[in-house]
Amino acid sequence: MSVPHIGLYYFGALSLVLVGIYGVLVKKNLLKILISLSIVETGVNLLLISVGYITGRSAPILSEGIGPKQAVDPIPQALVLTAIVIGVATTAMALSVAITLYEKYGTLNIEEIRRLRG
């Protein structure tokens, strides 16, 4: 199986991170900001996976014909599983807070949610 150069993966993952950060900084709608946060997390997870990639090897699942010598580094994959779970928890927490915000302020525009300042 031929795969593109590894640098392409790094480039793709980091551009996802940058797209996400742009969204967090520029968007005014709270839900769009939360989606951008998820995009950042996805980008980081992809970066972590591609760091563990070794050219020409397959997924680290112990099966016929796939020993330790034929698999990629399993540690980043374990880390990414953890990171995905944490990301889901953060997103769920953020959405439940967004519901409360909408109930109290009647809007999701972050320029109108400004009672705390100074």
Added chain:
Amino acid sequence: MNGQYASLLVALPLISAFFVPLIKGLGGRAIKYYLTLITALQAGVAAWVFKTVYTTGKPIIVMAGGWRPPVGIDLYIGHFAALFVLIVALVSFFMAIFSFDSVSTEPTDKYAMLFLLLMLGATGMIATGDIFNLFVFMEITSITAYALTAYNKTGEAAEAAMKYIVLGGIGSSFFLIGITLIYGSTGTLNMAQLAQLAGSINPTVIKVGLSLLVFGLAVEAELFPLNAWAPDAYQAAPHPVTAMFSAFVVKAGLYALARLVYLFSHAAGWDFILKLLVIMATLTVFAAEFSALRQRDVKRMIAYSSISQVGLIALALSVGSQLGVQAGVFHMINHAVVKTLLFLTVGYVGVKVGGTGIENFSGLGRKMPLTAFALTVGALAAVGIPLFNIFWSKVWIIIASIEQGYAWEAGVVLAASVVEAVYYLRLIHTMWFGGWDGMRIRESLPLGTIALFLVLLILAIGVYPNPFWTLAKSAGTDIFNVSRYIANVPLMGVGP
């Protein structure tokens, strides 16, 4: 007893948190008694660990599942971790008692659960010896902190929590990118092995990776560009939670920051990170002090004061000498004591008088004499008046920075103290000489006892600083002396 029992520090709050739904059937008070019991038990375990570490002089290494590091994850409970795990447990215990009076919003069972998980997260961040495990504990801490910030269910609380979530989310992503870069160039996540391999990493990777780790932790450690959430969250969170944020959540972040930065002290390009930290710390101090000056809400004012003190700690930690780290640790201890007292008393006034605006403190000296007295002692200590504890740690920070040739850092500390004096003296003046509406409020006995205990502790450290300075010195050496850290962790198959 076997040192492996120290894993109870993490296991106990985790298991007890998930038993809360069973206690729920017994009613709301039962949950608060349960919370007090568990935090007291945790304090007992922490006291045993503290005694063991300081009498044997050797750190306790807990190996998860019996696997030796770097294959298994280890908990490293050295002099610093033993001391701060004890502080975490004691502050949690005090705040569990304070929760009886101050937390009445339902559902209190969720509150107890989140409270225990927050304690667990901070304990884990301080104790862990694995960089990814640190990330997981950091996320446990921050997700429970988001939930606790939003706990009061008001619009302000949700707004503060949302700011915290967005900044925390960005911070944790930065942290994970940092871990990725460092894992990619060393192939290990164990802190001791990372320190061993630090010299062989490419300087650019160190600069970028470590800066990302620093930025990620700066959210928890409340350093300048990423601390905009802190005053809002402090103001909106329930009173005991605010005290916990200031007393140990931010300390866990600062400790992790200092530990990671000093782990790589043999790496090329390390000076760059120290310079970055110095800049961030100085800006934190100035931004927070000048914001504190114009606050009308006392809780928010003390929140800003807390942030500026954190900046001073970061300044001391980034001096880059052993004395600097020791002074920083000493300031951490003092700051934990003083800010627990201040947030306890201010929160108590908020509960009893019905608000924390400056007008609620008018005539407090006659309305609630004991609380006003404790608040006055706390305020004088925070300014750094001699005979109070923070005076000594500020002196040591100044000595450490002058010794390293950073005379202007001493100027920053002194300038911050002057600004602090202005707003704290304004508060003290309002309390004792402001108009009194003729009301007397009965003060509760357990909270009065805790406040008096903290006042006595402040005065004891202020008058006899030496035993505490010795504690801080051994804890600071634990962070600074990386070669001893490496030697203490029994790495399997690598090194001698």
